[in-house]
Amino acid sequence: MATFKGILAPFRETTGFARWMLLIGLVIVVFFVVLAIGADWIAPYGFAQQSANGVDFKKAAPPGPGHLMGTDRLFFDVWSRVVYGARTALEVIILAVAVSLVIGLILGLISGYVGGWIDRVLVLIMDVLYAFPGLLLAIVFGFLLAEKIGAGVISAAGAITVIYIPQYFRVVRSSTISAKESTYVEAARALGAPGRTVIGRYLFGNVIHSVPVIGTLNAADALLTLAALGFLGLGIQPTDGAEWGFDLSRALEDVSSGIWWTGLWPGLAIVLLVTGLTLVGEGLNETINPVLRKRRLRKITVEETQK
Amino acid sequence: MAAQSGSLPRYIVQRLLLLIPMVWLTLTLVFLLMRVAPGDPVTASVGGRLPPQALEARREALGLNEPLIKQYWDYLSGVLQGDLGKTITDNTPITDIIKDNGGATLELTVAAMLFALVIGLPLGLLAGRYRDTPADGGIRMFGIVTYAAPVFFVGILFQLLFLNVFSGWPLLGQSTPITEFTVPTRTHILLLDAMIAGDGSATVDVLKHLMLPAITLGLLICGILIRLTRVNVLQTLQADYVEAARARGIPERKVVTAHAFRNALVPVITIIGLLVALLLGGAVLTEQTYAWPGLGSQLITYINQRDYAAVQGIITLFAIVVVVISILIDIINALIDPRVRY
Amino acid sequence: MTDERRGMLSVRDLRVWYGTERGAAKAVNGVSFDLMPGETLGLVGESGCGKTTLGRGLLGLLPRGAFVDGDITFKGKPMPPLGSKEHRALRGTELGMIFQEPMTRLNPLMRISEHFEETMQAHDPGISKDQVRHQALEVLRVMGIPPTRYRSYPHEFSGGMRQRLTIALALVLRPAFIVADEPTTALDVLVEAQIIKILADMRREFDTALLLITHNLGIVAEACDRVAVMYAGRIVEMGDARSVFRNPEHPYTRELLRSTISLDTTGLTYIPGAPPDLIWPPPGCLFHPRCPSAMEVCSKQHPVPLQLDSGQRVECWLHGPEDQIPAGGREPKVMREELSLADEA
Numbered sequence: 001m002a003t004f005k006g007i008l009a010p011f012r013e014t015t016g017f018a019r020w021m022l023l024i025g026l027v028i029v030v031f032f033v034v035l036a037i038g039a040d041w042i043a044p045y046g047f048a049q050q051s052a053n054g055v056d057f058k059k060a061a062p063p064g065p066g067h068l069m070g071t072d073r074l075f076f077d078v079w080s081r082v083v084y085g086a087r088t089a090l091e092v093i094i095l096a097v098a099v100s101l102v103i104g105l106i107l108g109l110i111s112g113y114v115g116g117w118i119d120r121v122l123v124l125i126m127d128v129l130y131a132f133p134g135l136l137l138a139i140v141f142g143f144l145l146a147e148k149i150g151a152g153v154i155s156a157a158g159a160i161t162v163i164y165i166p167q168y169f170r171v172v173r174s175s176t177i178s179a180k181e182s183t184y185v186e187a188a189r190a191l192g193a194p195g196r197t198v199i200g201r202y203l204f205g206n207v208i209h210s211v212p213v214i215g216t217l218n219a220a221d222a223l224l225t226l227a228a229l230g231f232l233g234l235g236i237q238p239t240d241g242a243e244w245g246f247d248l249s250r251a252l253e254d255v256s257s258g259i260w261w262t263g264l265w266p267g268l269a270i271v272l273l274v275t276g277l278t279l280v281g282e283g284l285n286e287t288i289n290p291v292l293r294k295r296r297l298r299k300i301t302v303e304e305t306q307k
Numbered sequence: 308m309a310a311q312s313g314s315l316p317r318y319i320v321q322r323l324l325l326l327i328p329m330v331w332l333t334l335t336l337v338f339l340l341m342r343v344a345p346g347d348p349v350t351a352s353v354g355g356r357l358p359p360q361a362l363e364a365r366r367e368a369l370g371l372n373e374p375l376i377k378q379y380w381d382y383l384s385g386v387l388q389g390d391l392g393k394t395i396t397d398n399t400p401i402t403d404i405i406k407d408n409g410g411a412t413l414e415l416t417v418a419a420m421l422f423a424l425v426i427g428l429p430l431g432l433l434a435g436r437y438r439d440t441p442a443d444g445g446i447r448m449f450g451i452v453t454y455a456a457p458v459f460f461v462g463i464l465f466q467l468l469f470l471n472v473f474s475g476w477p478l479l480g481q482s483t484p485i486t487e488f489t490v491p492t493r494t495h496i497l498l499l500d501a502m503i504a505g506d507g508s509a510t511v512d513v514l515k516h517l518m519l520p521a522i523t524l525g526l527l528i529c530g531i532l533i534r535l536t537r538v539n540v541l542q543t544l545q546a547d548y549v550e551a552a553r554a555r556g557i558p559e560r561k562v563v564t565a566h567a568f569r570n571a572l573v574p575v576i577t578i579i580g581l582l583v584a585l586l587l588g589g590a591v592l593t594e595q596t597y598a599w600p601g602l603g604s605q606l607i608t609y610i611n612q613r614d615y616a617a618v619q620g621i622i623t624l625f626a627i628v629v630v631v632i633s634i635l636i637d638i639i640n641a642l643i644d645p646r647v648r649y
Numbered sequence: 650m651t652d653e654r655r656g657m658l659s660v661r662d663l664r665v666w667y668g669t670e671r672g673a674a675k676a677v678n679g680v681s682f683d684l685m686p687g688e689t690l691g692l693v694g695e696s697g698c699g700k701t702t703l704g705r706g707l708l709g710l711l712p713r714g715a716f717v718d719g720d721i722t723f724k725g726k727p728m729p730p731l732g733s734k735e736h737r738a739l740r741g742t743e744l745g746m747i748f749q750e751p752m753t754r755l756n757p758l759m760r761i762s763e764h765f766e767e768t769m770q771a772h773d774p775g776i777s778k779d780q781v782r783h784q785a786l787e788v789l790r791v792m793g794i795p796p797t798r799y800r801s802y803p804h805e806f807s808g809g810m811r812q813r814l815t816i817a818l819a820l821v822l823r824p825a826f827i828v829a830d831e832p833t834t835a836l837d838v839l840v841e842a843q844i845i846k847i848l849a850d851m852r853r854e855f856d857t858a859l860l861l862i863t864h865n866l867g868i869v870a871e872a873c874d875r876v877a878v879m880y881a882g883r884i885v886e887m888g889d890a891r892s893v894f895r896n897p898e899h900p901y902t903r904e905l906l907r908s909t910i911s912l913d914t915t916g917l918t919y920i921p922g923a924p925p926d927l928i929w930p931p932p933g934c935l936f937h938p939r940c941p942s943a944m945e946v947c948s949k950q951h952p953v954p955l956q957l958d959s960g961q962r963v964e965c966w967l968h969g970p971e972d973q974i975p976a977g978g979r980e981p982k983v984m985r986e987e988l989s990l991a992d993e994a
Contacts, residue, residue: 135588556741
């Protein structure tokens with residue numbers, strides 16, 4: 001098991017961009033996490049609130065005093081909806097990615113370890129799932145789940161979960177297979193280590209490297225899918241919660257009236273959070289994956305050559 | 308030994324045969340998907356509008372009272388014969404819907420793909436060549452941000468921009484009504500029909516309408532192309548054969564273009580399938596944003612009407628298209644890359 | 650060591666240093682040798698002794714930031730600084746390189762014919778494809794590659810054939826000097842014999858001067874006129890191949906020869922310890938921590954290059970010069986330096 005210092009070592013060795021990506025990405029993600037957790041305190045109003053202190057909000061008012069980002073046609077405060085949207089986004093993403101991971105992990109382990117026809121069938125199913133346009137899959141699932149259990153966080157998360165199972169499945173399965181057949185496992189076994197422990201330890205080490213990268217990139221994707229579902233009206237209802245994609249669908253009609261603030265802010269929120277997650281994922285990838293790492297060779301100074 | 312030219316047909320046949328299990332599996336998936344919902348599709352979609360006897364008649368007609376296996380068989384055999392069924396709400400054959408609206412989606416996706424390739428590939432090559440320079444950073448950020456921005460957001464931004472700066476530029480739809488009515492329908496692809504008819508102003512009109520949606524959708528996959536070519540170039544630049552070429556005195560510029568860049572681009576073919584899948588999903592969103600009369604818009608309309616049959620039919624088509632394209636890509640890849648053995 | 654420039658390639662005091670975080674790694678630290686046309690000089694040594702750096706350096710194939718210094722004369726004229734644009738212009742027509750792994754040295758997407766066309770057109774843009782074909786087939790014939798394979802792709806050839814192809818590509822422009830960096834290490838023994846024979850023929854047919862880098866002493870005995878033994882960035886012994894093998898003058902050469910395995914070998918010998926740190930090398934002679942004949946002076950002063958009567962050149966205090974050895978310097982160093990556990994493999 002790599003020591004903590006060992007984990008940080010390649011991080012220190014990489015140059016410029018990878019490190020910046022990781023840092024900036026983390027800052028952005030943390031910002032949204034703060035918004036999500038502290039929504040009740042940070043947002044000035046509720047996400048479906050149409051008046052305060054007995055005074056009704058104006059309809060579609062541009063950004064100004066009292067409403068940092070303006071209001072929309074339903075009299076909601078845009079900034080509050082952005083803040084609560086962060087909460088919705090994170091709830092759905094975490095749920096979806098976690099479930100995908102668990103299901104993909106279990107299926108991948110079984111498939112890789114057991115082999116045989118189970119493995120072949122699972123691989124075929126996963127390949128088809130993987131090749132299928134993800135968004136369409138989510139749309140259909142969202143549509144169906146919404147019918148069954150009503151639109152909401154669960155149905156949205158459920159729709160998104162399905163898309164990412166194949167990725168975890170593949171990674172876990174190939175790690176399991178290579179661990180099963182690897183020479184170091186053979187060697188360990190020859191030394192008398194029990195099979196399960198050996199595979200557990202080495203497999204874990206292999207898989208643990210790729211999961212954070214896939215996880216963050218999946219989270220980024222999941223957010224985009226959630227927004228897409230919301231945009232199409234298959235996501236979360238405005239009275240149950242705030243969702244950026246849904247707000248954008250309403251903002252679409254505002255365009256012709258020149259109302260820009262109902263669309264810009266939720267849209268930027270999506271771009272920012274997805275970018276943040278992607279930067280973390282890419283930064284991690286560059287740090288962990290040694291193939292792309294650039295070794296640093298210094299230029300020799302003149303003084304050294306005189307020695 | 309040189310590759311036997313006789314085995315290429317055999318390879319093609321092999322890949323085409325692979326079509327069968329893949330399509331079958333995909334269709335089964337779609338079928339099961341649609342049957343997951345509770346209640347029955349007829350009630351869900353036209354329940355409130357028709358008396359019970361009429362509803363029952365519809366159910367009979369759609370074969371919904373049959374055992375599941377029979378429904379499955381009917382579905383499969385229907386698809387193989389080119390019959391995707393009819394919609395529940397307005398009894399239109401799905402194939403008609405595809406004929407009328409498929410062309411628009413085709414136009415959009417092809418244009419988007421072209422845009423993405425023309426912009427994304429060169430940028431990716433440059434980013435890899437000038438690694439860790441500000442140019443590299445900028446290009447990578449561009450790729451990340453364009454993927455992070457949902458198509459509908461980009462669409463809104465474009466529309467806001469063009470409304471204020473280039474007012475008069477068409478923001479919605481595939482063409483003006485005049486164009487739509489005057490251009491005779493031949494291929495069902497409006498752009499081609501306009502060009503075939505030799506109608507200059509109609510062609511320009513369609514192109515003007517096409518520009519924003521195509522760019523919006525194209526930006527979606529630009530980032531992926533940039534990332535892939537960049538990584539490929541980083542690897543090819545360090546390749547042994549590149550160093551050997553330098554040792555033979557080949558000038559650096561030629562080494563970079565003829566060896567590193569060229570070898571970096573070839574693997575791009577292999578992800579075209581993935582890109583098409585993304586484009587189809589993105590097309591649905593783009594069509595909604597720009598009121599583009601394609602299959603995506605139809606899909607959403609029928610979803611809102613809870614018309615399961617229609618949804619099933621359209622999704623079936625999309626699924627088949629993706630599978631067929633992947634097989635085609637395999638074959639093309641075999642033709643281009645001499646290492647693929649057949 | 651005479652200062653006279655001899656032969657086609659004359660290298661004096663070549664240094665190639667790499668910059669690392671800990672300091673400058675002196676991979677090549679003052680190497681001098683001469684090479685005549687048609688002569689094959691074998692360069693042997695352990696991994697990490699600098700022989701690959703030396704070979705690559707002469708072709709200018711060094712990473713950016715490497716420090717290069719030295720005096721090189723090529724065909725009677727001073728050679729441009731290694732790695733410079735003018736130096737790179739010599740590649741192909743005057744300088745050539747044969748690499749170690751033939752499997753990856755050819756572009757998999759290009760036919761062999763295209764490799765040749767590219768190489769020849771780079772130096773003679775007007776040349777026609779037919780002329781290229783003509784010259785290429787001539788070289789390929791020498792290599793034993795039939796003309797029918799001219800339009801094939803690299804993956805259609807075995808490892809040994811690919812190495813012959815790379816040799817042909819290196820030779821097609823008739824460079825005067827070629828560096829072969831472990832050309833047979835990745836190949837099996839039978840193929841190795843063929844390649845060595847080809848390299849020997851090359852000498853005769855094209856009068857090429859060859860620097861043959863290898864860790865396999867057997868090849869040196871077979872294919873080389875002279876041999877240079879390299880250790881930690883310096884040439885410790887150099888001379889006629891047969892003489893050096895019969896009478897090695899430097900303790901390191903002796904140990905190398907002893908550790909070679911042959912059919913007569915009954916026990917395994919190895920040289921204890923590991924090559925020195927090139928950033929902070931030990932004082933005095935670089936080999937002294939591992940040398941069985943180490944003397945007091947060896948740990949204090951770096952040996953001076955000497956030309957022996959046998960014709961061999963050696964850097965070792967065992968051979969003097971006496972006037973530079975201080976009193977008591979010839980006492981054997983009884984305590985061999987503590988070899989830390991980490992040094993033992």
